Amino acid sequence: MKPKKKNRLITFILLSMLLGIVVGFLINLSITNNSFKLAPDQFDNIANPVVKKAVTEHLQAYEALCFKQAKKNVASDFSVLSDIFLHLIKMIIAPLVLAVLVLGVAKVGDIKSVGRIGLKTLLYFTMATLIALAIGLALVNLFEPGKVMHLEPPEAGIETGIQTSKQTSKNFIDHVIPESLFRSMAANDILPIVVFSIFFGLAAASIGASGKPIIAAFDSLSHVMFKVTNYVMNFAPIGVFGAIASVIIQQGLDVLSGYVYLIFCFFLGLLFFITVVLGLICFISGINFIRLLKDIREPILLAFSTSSSESAMPKTIEALEQHGISNRIVSFVLPMGYSFNLDGSIMYMTFATLFIAQCYGIEIGPGDQIKMMLVLLITSKGMAGVPRASLVVIAGMLSMFKIPGEGLLLLLAVDQILDMGRSATNVIGNAVASAVVARWEGEKF
DSSP, rough: OHHHHHHHHHHHHHHHHHHHHHHHHHHHHHHHSOOOOTTTTTTTOOOOOHHHHHHHHOOOOOOHHHHHHHHHHHHHHHHHHHHHHHHHHHHHHHHHHHHHHHHHHHHHHHHHHHHHHHHHHHHHHHHHHHHHHHHHHHHHHHOOHHHHTTTOOOOOOOOOSSOOEEEEEOHHHHHHSSSSSHHHHHHTTTTHHHHHHHHHHHHHTHHHHHHHHHHHHHHHHHHHHHHHHHHHTTTTHHHHHHHHHHHHHHHOOOGGHHHHHHHHHHHHHHHHHHIIIHHHHHHHTTHHHHHHHHHHHHHHHHHHTTSSSSGGGGHHHHHHHHHTOHHHHHHHHHHHHHOOOOHHHHHHHHHHHHHHHHHTTOOEEEHHHHHHHHOOOHHTOOTTSSHHHHHHHHHHHHTTTTTOTTTTHHHHHHHHHHHEEEEEHHHHHHHHHHHHHHHHOOOOO
């Protein structure tokens, strides 16, 4: 997406969010003022205090039910708008994940051609990804930002697939190993698609020249899906408006306090990852972290202001070479990092998925959280260049863990603000990766 076009979309999303808040609040206020209300002196003629209390409590409960039902009915009309966008997002998950994973695995499958540097680079990327995913999990479990949203849990009878699922070896195999790729894609079942993609990507890379047309075809498919994703994102303002208006109509403005807390918690996590984790990695590797940050401050600011780490890539290459890292390291590590080492985005995936689960009162146990982290270790790779890539991956996680997909729109409402922090962190993470690999190769700078 071109910067000007993207900035226009950002503006529309923010305006839609504000409009949704205003419209939702006015409708919420209108329903509250005009729905059935008890008159203060309605029960003054009831002599028996016990009867008076019982009747009053009963009718107050009826009053609350009237408010709730009226708000729910109106909110459902607005939620249709969010459903349209939600379905469009789900539509692109399976083909997009298949394309980028096959392509990414095929590139990694040719690891012998990149030799020692490639192995060290992938080792670092895997380590950094696991740390980022773990910090995201720890952060959301510690601060529980989803519970501050005060959303109502899913209605009774809706299967969440979390608490009632009995995990056996048979249903685990049925869920992980696909009998049919097309069936898994039709159901947006992300894990079987991942398994197939790994086998297919490795096979395509291993047969050499004969596999290049297939890899090229998936490369073309990935570019087509990137374009489709661009088209889908044009509906984002409509989805945001519908989602925010629907939530405010039902919950009022109290829910907005949760967004402030959410942003604070996530940026606190990013700050911890940058200063503590990346700072410690640089210290152990003998890298002057402060000087590195100073040299890449321009691409950091560019990524933050545009919410795009890709837009800062040329400046990052230039800054790292001026820092003293050789071109052979930068030109190899940095492009790979934009596919395999998006630290800020990766942290967001575990954080956001559990945030949505918390919003709906769904408890996800430690075992499922570890499973989520390991799946994201794979599915987060090769998603560079996809607009709102984190959102697409999170949608797959929601589907996999049977978490209500409507929560995705709650994220989209503030995703632009969160994306600014993610993008800046991605730039810093890849700069550190280049410096670490260069140091492992014996370079002095």
